[in-house]
Amino acid sequence: MCLAIPAQVILMNENQMAEVDIHGVTRTVSLSMTPEAEVGSWVLIHAGFSIQVVDEEFAAESWELIKQIEWDDGDMAEVGADATEVGV
Amino acid sequence: MADLLSAWRDPELAKHLVELIAEAADRPMKIMEVCGTHTVAIARFGLREVMPPNVTLISGPGCPVCVTANRDIDFAIEIGRLPNVVITTFGDMMKVPGSYSSLSREKADGRDIRIIYSPLDALKIAETEPEKQVVFMGVGFETTIPTIAVTIKEAKKRGLTNFSVLSVHKTVPKALEALINDPEVQIDGFILPGHVSTIIGPEPYRFLATQYHVPGVATGFEPIDVLQGVWMLARQIKEGRAEIEVAYRRGVNADGNPTARALIEEVFEPSDSDWRGIGVIPGTGLAIRAEFADFDAAKRFDVTPPVPKDIPGCKCGSVLRGVILPFECKLFGKGCTPEHPIGPCMVSSEGSCAAYYRYTDYGR
């Protein structure tokens, strides 16, 4: 339940909220746990929150793995389409 | 196995790591992967099968919905039966059985139970439906807990009077201590959860090494990451060392995420928590602090759930402690499959039973 998905910050909103791009899907997330994130930063997203700023290479690798693992079953496909996450 | 090789980012490096593990594993070693996502990665890529004979990988208690005790699920269900209440929760929680029902069965029976993606979504529901009491069933480890802390702070800031959280959150390090102290369980090293460690960093695990001489390695979710983690553990065990190391430097800072930890600290205080299969472990739960008591569903709703009971035949509790492997449960693959799950370890997509069933031949 705790796997986090990589995303890139594309727009800062008010109240520590931001728009992020998750593999072509735009989502609004909270940056309250990573106040240092800025437009262009790569972050790990979990339950609508950015939990860590990461580098781009890492983000790309993580995404590949998430695709491999989660696209396999029904629940996970839903999870992926919704760009949410699982894992610890 | 064909899958395994094509899935590895670098099969040569993977092979080399397996050789290194075999070299280091000069005695039988039981290594527990704590995290459900690791369990899925290990099963998916067949890593358990390529381990040398001396290395046994066992799955642990790292699927948050699996370790949620029946009585906590029963409590949420009872609140959901009150008039005008909306229960919100993550999708994984829906099908997990309590003693007599599950949230999805309650929904089918007409209760207002909604799956949300982020706890902030529950706030939105509370704002747009002020006549309802919106309760978020908060399940999860350190990765998830700060998101709930922010949500509770936000509810207070917005002055919401119809939002509360049922906190059944759990923290990981002391649960590992309970497993070490369990005479039925033998663990020579822990593969520590990657994203829990992103928040807490390696420090909170240190006592496992210093007090109990059990090493741990925090690692990521790539097959190569997992193999590297196992190799680092095998090396420590061979050399008689016990340290907490990080093989996931890209995702785990030395200090974790201090902002996230400060948020947890502000809203929650340590409490006892009941873990399925393990029992009550002091200090592994998180109660909402008095300052935020208005948002504590356990205080707001006076309900008395029936006496909890176990699911007949389900050995999920022993699976979560690493005492048995999923296929050692008589129901595995017989009465219990992902399509017709009996226990939480088969319900959850990252439960050990589900991971074994989906990706291995056991039980067929």
Ligand code: SF4
């Ligand atoms: S196979 Fe099913 S019944 Fe057996 S332990 Fe796993 S979840 Fe429980």
